[in-house]
Every structure is written in C-alpha cells, then in structure tokens.
Amino acid sequence: MDLELKGQKIIVTAGANGIGLEIARAFVREGAHVVVCDVDRDALAALSQSDPSLKAHYCDVADRTQVASFFDSALKELGGLDCLVNNAGIAGPTGRVEAINPDDWERCIAVCLTSQFNCARIAIPHLRKSQNPSIVNLSSAAGKFGFAMRAPYAAAKWGVIGFTKSLSIELGEDRIRVNAILPGLVSGDRQRRVLEARAQQRGMSFKDTEAAAFSFTSIKDYVTPQQIADQIVFIASPRGKTISGQAISVDGDTRMLG
Secondary structure (H helix, E strand, O other), X not given: OOOOOOOOEEEEOOOXXXXXXXXXXXXXXXXXXXXXXXXXXXXXXXXXXXXXXXXXXXXXXOOHHHHHHHHHHHHHHHOOOOEEEEOOOOOOOOOOHHHOOHHHHHHHHHHHHHHHHHHHHHHHHHHOOOOOOEEEEEOOHHHOOOOOOOHHHHHHHHXXXXXXXXXXXXXXXXXXXXXXXXXXOEOOHHHHHXXXXXXXXXXXXXXXXXXXXXXXXXXXXXXXXXXXXXXXHHHHOHXXXXXXXXXXXXXXXXXXXX
C-alpha cells in the first residue's frame, strides 16, 4: 500500500531508540525525510552507523530553550514540516503518592506532558503551511485507567489525552489533525524495568507480576514498537485525513491496569 508519504517532512522526539526509532524508520521506509532528537547520546551516535538517513540531534524536550534550538535546526534541514510525533516520555517513579519525591513528580510531568506543549507550539505555524499536516502524541493505556503506584505517569498520560482533544478542536480550522496513541504493554527493556519495579514494590516475582498485568488484557501478548509505528504512519498519511481528536489504543484490549 502506497501511503503517499514520499518527501514528507517529519520530526520524531525521543527517536534514537525504542518506539521512537521504530516510528522514524517506518516513515523513512515510506520515503519521508525524518529528523529525530533524543537525550541518549550513545544512541544518537549509533544512528550514524545504523540509520545514516536520519538526521539526529541532542535535545531534552522538557527544556524550552533546547527545544527552540532543536526545531531551528530541524526545520532548516527539512525545509518545512508535515508531521510532529511527540514520542518522548519516561516511566517516572513507582510508589505511593506520599512517598514520591516531588522532583520526580515534576520531571515525569515535564517530560511526558509539558514537552508536547513545548514542541507543538513551535511546530504549529509550520504545519499550517503543509498540505498534509498532523500531530501524533504518545499517551498510554495509563491515559485512560487509574494506575496505582504510578500516579505521576498516569496523570501525565491522562493530560496528553486532554491536550490532544483540545488541540484537535483548536486546529481543526487549519485542517491539522491531532491524535493520541495509547500503547499497552510494549515489548522492550523499559517495560521490563517497570514490571521489575512493580514486582519489588509488591514483594512478587517478575513472572507473577507479568502474569497479573496480562490478566487484564484480551490478547495476552506484548505490543511491538513496530505495531505502534505502523498505526502512526497510517494516521499521518493522507489516508488519515479525517482522523482527528482520537485516542487510539494499541493494547491487546486492556481493560484495566493493576
């Protein structure tokens, strides 16, 4: 299927590894031009060998000064913008609210939610010039369910949904689509670390913690980064031109988080 993305200009935050890298690669396979940023300097350095077609920059998207500098460079390299993928996020602390360090709370909100505002506010004037403009924000299954011991992360991801819905209405007159993707249990090191932290908090084995997590899903398997990337590439293509304001779950039919 030709998604008509050849020559499209894409920015992906946290795009040097994990889900972000799969998203960037999926766009490249469709013929798009992609610039990524990340805070992982080792991963950024590795891209020059593994993915030489990707332009990559260091940027902490929670820092508005760094975001402004990154977008200045990225927009010059791309010559415009058709899609912003706000992928950056961190797991945040695991623990009861009264035990959470306020600095950890603020960092989680800054990276998972405020960063999307930081990037969108700069991207929007450039997206208005595109014939196929869109923003895709990464939320989570934690953006629609309560998540005990992970309050900072859940609060941020619920906020992403509100930001997405509000922005889709605000930008509708410009025909800029804004959608959120809500992954469930995603295969990879980050998900393993989250489950390990939960297992330690509850005094359970990793195996039992993993089984408990899957007990709330209909399809008891991990979501792959590639599945998330495929969904994003489709809704960012001209074939998704009337898909906006949606919170799209890719989670094996998760019914709750425990």
